[in-house]
Amino acid sequence: MSSPQTLFDNVWAAHVVRPETPETPAVLYIDLHLIHEVTSPQAFTELRERGLQVRRPDHTLATMDHSTPTTPRNALGIIPVVDPQAIAQLNQLRQNCAEFNIPLFELGTLDQGIVHVIGPEQGLTQPGMTIVCGDSHTSTHGAFGALAFGIGTSEVGHVLATQCLLQSRPKTCAVRVDGRLQPGVTAKDIILALIAKYGVGGGTGHVFEYLGEAIRALSMEQRMTVCNMAIEGGARAGMIAPDDTTFEYVAGRPFAPQGAAFEAAVARWRTLPSAEGASFDKTMRLDATTLAPMITYGTNPGMGMPIDGTIPTAEQLPDASSRQALDKAMTYMGLTPGKPLLGHAIDAVFIGSCTNGRLSDLRAAAAVLKDRKVAASVRVMIVPGSQRVRQQAEAEGLDVIFKAAGAEWREAGCSACLAMNDDKVPAGKYAVSTSNRNFEGRQGPGSRTFLASPLTAAASAITGVVTDPRTLL
Amino acid sequence: MNPITTFSGKAVAVPAENIDTDQIIPARWLKVTDKSGLADGLFESWRYLADGSPNPAFPLNKPEAAGATVLVAGRNFGCGSSREHAPWALQGYGFTAVIAPSFADIFRGNSLKLGLLPIAVDEETYHELLSHIEEDPATTVTVDLPNQRVMLPGGRTVTFPLDSFAKHCLVNGVDQLGFLQQQSAATVAYEAANPALVNTHAK
Numbered sequence: 225m226s227s228p229q230t231l232f233d234n235v236w237a238a239h240v241v242r243p244e245t246p247e248t249p250a251v252l253y254i255d256l257h258l259i260h261e262v263t264s265p266q267a268f269t270e271l272r273e274r275g276l277q278v279r280r281p282d283h284t285l286a287t288m289d290h291s292t293p294t295t296p297r298n299a300l301g302i303i304p305v306v307d308p309q310a311i312a313q314l315n316q317l318r319q320n321c322a323e324f325n326i327p328l329f330e331l332g333t334l335d336q337g338i339v340h341v342i343g344p345e346q347g348l349t350q351p352g353m354t355i356v357c358g359d360s361h362t363s364t365h366g367a368f369g370a371l372a373f374g375i376g377t378s379e380v381g382h383v384l385a386t387q388c389l390l391q392s393r394p395k396t397c398a399v400r401v402d403g404r405l406q407p408g409v410t411a412k413d414i415i416l417a418l419i420a421k422y423g424v425g426g427g428t429g430h431v432f433e434y435l436g437e438a439i440r441a442l443s444m445e446q447r448m449t450v451c452n453m454a455i456e457g458g459a460r461a462g463m464i465a466p467d468d469t470t471f472e473y474v475a476g477r478p479f480a481p482q483g484a485a486f487e488a489a490v491a492r493w494r495t496l497p498s499a500e501g502a503s504f505d506k507t508m509r510l511d512a513t514t515l516a517p518m519i520t521y522g523t524n525p526g527m528g529m530p531i532d533g534t535i536p537t538a539e540q541l542p543d544a545s546s547r548q549a550l551d552k553a554m555t556y557m558g559l560t561p562g563k564p565l566l567g568h569a570i571d572a573v574f575i576g577s578c579t580n581g582r583l584s585d586l587r588a589a590a591a592v593l594k595d596r597k598v599a600a601s602v603r604v605m606i607v608p609g610s611q612r613v614r615q616q617a618e619a620e621g622l623d624v625i626f627k628a629a630g631a632e633w634r635e636a637g638c639s640a641c642l643a644m645n646d647d648k649v650p651a652g653k654y655a656v657s658t659s660n661r662n663f664e665g666r667q668g669p670g671s672r673t674f675l676a677s678p679l680t681a682a683a684s685a686i687t688g689v690v691t692d693p694r695t696l697l
Numbered sequence: 698m699n700p701i702t703t704f705s706g707k708a709v710a711v712p713a714e715n716i717d718t719d720q721i722i723p724a725r726w727l728k729v730t731d732k733s734g735l736a737d738g739l740f741e742s743w744r745y746l747a748d749g750s751p752n753p754a755f756p757l758n759k760p761e762a763a764g765a766t767v768l769v770a771g772r773n774f775g776c777g778s779s780r781e782h783a784p785w786a787l788q789g790y791g792f793t794a795v796i797a798p799s800f801a802d803i804f805r806g807n808s809l810k811l812g813l814l815p816i817a818v819d820e821e822t823y824h825e826l827l828s829h830i831e832e833d834p835a836t837t838v839t840v841d842l843p844n845q846r847v848m849l850p851g852g853r854t855v856t857f858p859l860d861s862f863a864k865h866c867l868v869n870g871v872d873q874l875g876f877l878q879q880q881s882a883a884t885v886a887y888e889a890a891n892p893a894l895v896n897t898h899a900k
């Protein structure tokens with residue numbers, strides 16, 4: 225094929241074990257398989273039932289994150305797990321990893337954390353790789369120019385047993401974000417604005433490639449935020465071409481190639497980006513210069529608006545089903561169409577998750593919280609994405625700032641992002657959350673979530689109401 | 698997996714768009730280490746009132762909906778998480794097929810592997826089905842998988858898309874893992890030609 229190739233084309237082509245035919249999907253080789261306690265147990269059961277082995281335990285790595293508590297350590301320095309179901313699930317993972325020789329980042333150790341935070345920070349995530357995990361936010365790793373996507377438990381079993389997946393080739397969608405962001409506007413606002421504009425199903429069947437000046441200017445951690453929520457836009461994966469920012473980030477990390485091998489890898493990685501004139505099946509556009517901090521008002525991530533905007537009214541919506549959806553969301557959220565959200569009282573703030581639980585997110589929150597106090601009416605949970613993030617934050621004294629402000633500084637994990645542990649937003653209460661989903665009950669039964677950036681979350685923590693962070697910078 | 702060819706079933710509608718996997722099966726149900734019991738958590742927060750009793754207004758709880766095997770729902774069904782617990786719960790409850798204008802990618806892939814049919818129809822057909830079910834809660838639809846057709850109650854027949862491999866597997870009861878295992882020679886050749894990019898044991 226001589227036509228100019230996209231980043232996606234390049235990574236895909238390099239992993240085809242058996243090409244697609246009219247009758248069968250492609251067989252794709254998987255370089256890295258990440259697993260966690262929630263979506264893997266039934267896959268190991270399947271392996272045992274069929275008497276199969278894990279083909280490449282050296283391409284597989286496990287962590288504990290979803291159902292683990294983030295409560296402070298006890299006197300022995302241990303994070304206590306008290307939920308019997310969580311204990312059983314974690315023990316199952318331990319047993320599966322031991323039996324099949326899979327490295328495990330054990331709860332409480334310095335390596336443990338949210339699966340999409342530890343991959344990049346350990347240097348496991350590298351440009352040009354195929355990466356899968358039984359978790360939809362695997363798209364995060366696409367920030368490095370990897371093809372990374374979430375799979376179901378059946379497919380976790382397929383990859384464990386064969387290191388391959390059956391895949392029909394997705395379409396490609398160029399997401400062009402031109403211009404530069406204004407102060408107070410972040411990567412989170414780019415992705416929330418994109419999903420507000422194109423909807424939660426806008427990317428279905430496609431892999432996003434983010435392009436443009438605003439994307440190139442982002443740090444690796446910000447790029448991860450943008451790729452993380454590709455799935456909220458309906459896309460299977462999100463990718464960003466690797467560049468010097470990427471190589472600098474990967475260099476020297478524990479699992480990254482070292483020395484001459486690193487130089488050779490960089491030379492290879494430089495061949496990955498989309499060629500001039502490469503064509504995409506579809507294009508989406510956003511102008512970064514006009515973006516404001518974003519916030520969601522509804523019960524899917526597409527129900528978002530500029531923070532100083534007003535909730536749409538039924539008349540402003542294009543069709544009956546979106547009007548119905550708005551109506552249902554307003555009832556659940558206890559909000560009124562046509563009203564602003566600025567100044568709306570909140571009860572909780574959650575800063576963390578694989579979207580915004582990395583060091584730069586905590587630094588952003590600390591910049592706002594420094595020498596200030598959180599409102600007495602608000603519970604503020606700050607949850608680092610990994611133990612290493614936690615350690616780095618503490619080395620910089622961020623924990624001191626958080627605690628002095630009256631926020632909780634917790635252990636690493638998914639926490640209130642999906643409320644599988646005790647970190648929940650109570651029924652009927654409002655939270656500003658830096659996570660990625662505002663579905664009904666996502667942060668606990670009856671919880672009401674406003675998705676926003678760490679800056680907006682921290683600003684709202686101080687005032688106790690939804691607040692434009694630009695007023696506090 | 699048992700082969701699926703043609704079947705008829707009573708349809709029930711949950712007519713909302715973007716029904717996400719947290720609604721289909723909330724996170725607290727994800728602490729299981731097997732697949733059983735998930736049907737009890739299906740649509741939990743819609744199906745039950747705060748006191749734990751069934752919500753009489755929710756379609757699945759209506760007496761007429763008892764025994765339904767086909768779920769009709771709005772566009773982008775199954776968006777959100779990759780949790781296979783969502784199709785496990787739907788299947789565990791007794792559903793054989795979901796008919797919607799569109800599906801989220803991962804949900805669709807997961808369902809096909811399990812033999813829960815995601816049937817995409819155009820918006821017009823979707824609305825037609827909704828009115829049939831509203832008029833007659835005992836409405837049944839017939840799905841002809843080999844011919845990729847749905848027979849609507851009014852007699853109209855619509856076709857639905859399905860990739861040929863998924864169809865082959867469903868109709869013949871072929872197991873996808875078995876197919877992948879047969880590719881091992883090609884996988885060995887691939888591994889010989891492409892040095893490993895990462896070694897998780899190498900720290």
Ligand code: SF4
Nearest residue numbers: 361577578638641642
């Ligand atoms: S932080 Fe939230 S979105 Fe990310 S992996 Fe954990 S539960 Fe999933």
